[in-house]
Amino acid sequence: MTAFPKLFSPFKIGSLSVKNRMVMSPMETHLCDKEGFVTEEIIAYYRERALGGVGYITLENTAIDPVGRVNDGMLCIHDNKFIPGLKKLTDSIHTVGGKIVIQLSHAGKEALSYFTGLKPVAPSAIPSPLTKEMPKELTGEEIKAIINKFADGAIRAIKSGFDGVEIHMAHGYLANQFLSPESNIRTDDYGGDTARRSRFAREIVETIRKHVPEDYPVICRISADEYTNSGLKLEESKEIARILEKAGASAIHVSACNYASAFFNIPCYYLEEGCFIHLAEGIKSVVKIPVLAVGRIVNPTMAENVLQENKADLIVLGRTLIADPYFPNKVKEGRLDEVRTCISCNRCIESISEKKLVCTVNPYIGKEGISCTTKTTQPKKILIIGGGPAGLSAAHLLSSRGHNVTLWEKESQLGGSFRYASLAPRKESLGKFLDYLISQVKKTNTTILLNKEATAESIKQFSADAVVLAHGARNVPVEINGTQNNGVLNVTKAFLSADTMGNNIAIVGGGPEGCELADFLASRGKKITLIEMRRVLGLGLVAHPRYHVCERLKKMGAQLHINAKVTEIGHNYLVISRRREADQKLDGFDTIVIPTLHQPNSTLAASIQTFVPEVYTAGDAVAGRTALEAVAEGVEIGIKI
Incomplete structure (x- = not known):
């Protein structure tokens, strides 16, 4: 018997029956072609996850309208010409016993006009927090047209063989923009109080329901807390969840954040495991339909406890299944030591902004259709x-x-x-x-x-x-006047000397190593001065951990000097130089750490x-x-x- 009985118990959402409570999150891969068609590469990628034992897969966000396509790595379903490729994908999943749901999406103002060739659209003329581009405010007629395009997408999803649809109403995309008081300041029936701001999302569900079988799964993914000052909070999202349930939603997938709070959206290692579970618990307390929990869930014990404590009905795994597609099977079989655990570094997220998906711990991404472990016939x-x-x-x-x-x-x-x-x-x-x-x-x-x-x-x-x-x-110390005779340490030695290096520490170089050493020492009560010659600290880190480590250093009182070059190092001091400013001497240091060039x-x-x-x-x-x-x-x- 498995050590995780609830996690491996069967479940049902409408007509969708699954063998366990694990769901693959809809995460972009950029493995489709530039026109949004399915490729053999993307089929192999998802087929591997189906073979790995997940209850069902949610296909990455798929555009129901070319205007709402966020980039050329986004799959499409806005035309019948996409059905054959999508059908080939679902057939591949079903052949190995898997189940697959498709996420239908419109990016709204987060779509890129330089890519689509069209001005982005939104409920209100409020710029994107990321691109700063001003969108076109949708008219009532245009809103109805988009709602119908979601329904058309659902019809094509059925023809393509998908076991259900998930409507993307989270993360700052169009439906979320309508739901949020931060991005929707309309004064007509699609803006104002919670009920009116929910109308767009409600009508999407209601319209889809008119065109699909009665028990066909229509799942809604929401940001229950946008983690911004004026965005959605959990209490209002509870009301939204009840509205969606009444409209005919089969389940609520509870996520968080929007583009303005993107540093929290895909939680890196600086955020706690299971950081959004409380949101799922809050939504589950007010609806009768199933609730899905997500948010850096990498530990099967945590997943089991969430289910046992009735905080959610299903567990959504994103990067966990990127890191190890066979996570479900390995956990079920008790092979926990063989799990290739996600380290939440977010290199995967960084990779899809410019190229295809990669993963630090899983170098086989994109190679799923290739036999990499074939036994050699000529041992060497x-x-x-x-x-x-x-x-x-x-x-x-x-x-x-x-x-x-x-x-x-x-x-x-x-x-x-x-x-x-x-x-x-x-x-x-x-x-x-x-x-x-x-x-x-x-x-x-x-x-x-x-x-x-x-x-x-x-x-x-x-x-x-x-x-x-x-x-x-070949590690070569950076040459700075005075480094030879004043007992400076490199980063590696500094990590090993935390207990003997004194209290007042200067770190020259605010790249990844310097920032993380500063965090390491500041967390041990050291007084830190960090000097970086560039304008930004932590360059070389992925944006999410870079944001968090800088915030941590600020909160711990580290003295941060940017645009400053160290020109001299003495026994307990250093001199920094800034353009158009007089040189500044900083002193009183017990230890000075200098960077090393990795040649x-x-x-x-x-x-x-x-x-x-x-x-x-x-x-x-x-x-x-x-x-x-x-x-x-x-x-x-x-x-x-």
Whole structure:
């Protein structure tokens, strides 16, 4: 019997019967083509999640109107020409026993005119908080036309074989814009009090209900709290939920935020797990239809408790299923140690703004239709230098494919520089991912040697068929006048010296490492001065964690100097220079920390080229890398050899 009985109990929303209470969230992938048609890549991506055991999939937001298409990575259903591709997708899901619902969406003022070629529309002429573009205020006739387009989308969804529809009424898109007092200041029947602002959403549900079978699932996704000063709050959203229930909604999917509060919308590791569950609980207290909870739910125990405590009826998993499509099956089978846990870094969110979906912990995104773990017919003797994310991911895949793999690590433990990244506050999930990588390698036949320094001679003596160099960057301290004689520390040493470095700390460089070190030390009561020569702190971090770490530093009283260059370092002081201002001396520091340049580490590769048949380089040894690139490069090498 499963340890999570409620999570794996069957459930029903109208005609949709599901085998468990887990739902895949509608999250953009940009795996469709630029016209919004289904591709083989997107079919393989969703089919993998269906095989992974989720109760049902919600297909990413799909445009019911070209004017409401937010970008060229958004699927479309505004014309019958999209039905064949969508039908091919649903057939693929149904063939493996999965269920799939489609999210119907109109972005309203968040659509981009430079992409659509048309002025965005909205309930009121209030600019987008993101693009700042002024939308066209919809007329009553135009509102009716859009409502009918939602109904047309639902009709096409049935023809395409979808098991239900979800109406996107959240996150600052058009239906949410009508619901919110922040974006709807109309004075006609579509604006004013809660009932009138809900009319657009209500009529979408009512109109769809007239065109679909009686028990066909029509789910509404709402932002129960917009997390802005004048936006929707939970109490008003309870009233909206009752209105939608009366209109014929089959279930309420409870999310939060809009574009103005986007830093909270997709909660990164700085926000608590399950941070929106209380909103689902509030909505469930006032409606009789099923309620879906979402919001950084990565722990099956938390999911089970939410259901047991009747706070929601279903659990929505987004990034959790991006990270590991087989999460449901692994949890059901008790293989929790094999779950590739989402670290909430939001690199996935960053990736879809410019390209296709990627994931730090799952380098197989977009490769679902490719057999990456095929056993080799020609096993090779392979030596991997370095036990960081790149080396570990390469070792695991190569050994799993049947190669004879040995890994050398010069330190006394595996992890490389990634181990220090996991020390910063709220980044414990990174440590869990590192533990996962190590445990997976240890389950293979990989031979691991710690405290083993690699030299050209020792590699030559090993006589490998292939060598993977994942031994990290060449770390070079930034040259500043005075750094040689005044006991400065680099970031790594500073992480390890928190208890002995005094109380008043200056950190030169406000990039990702500097900001996270500042957070780490400030959380331990240190007085922090952080100096960054650029205009923005944390450049290199994804926008969500960058926002939160900067806010944390401000709240902890860190002295933040931007547009300031350090020109001199003394025994307990430093001098900063700003354009058009006199130099400023800052003193009284117990310790000064300076940044390190992570430069390509190619010396070892050059020294072994003549006697090693195949030499590959990955991770920081190539250039400064994040864990995403390091893991991906390790896997690419693992596939190639």
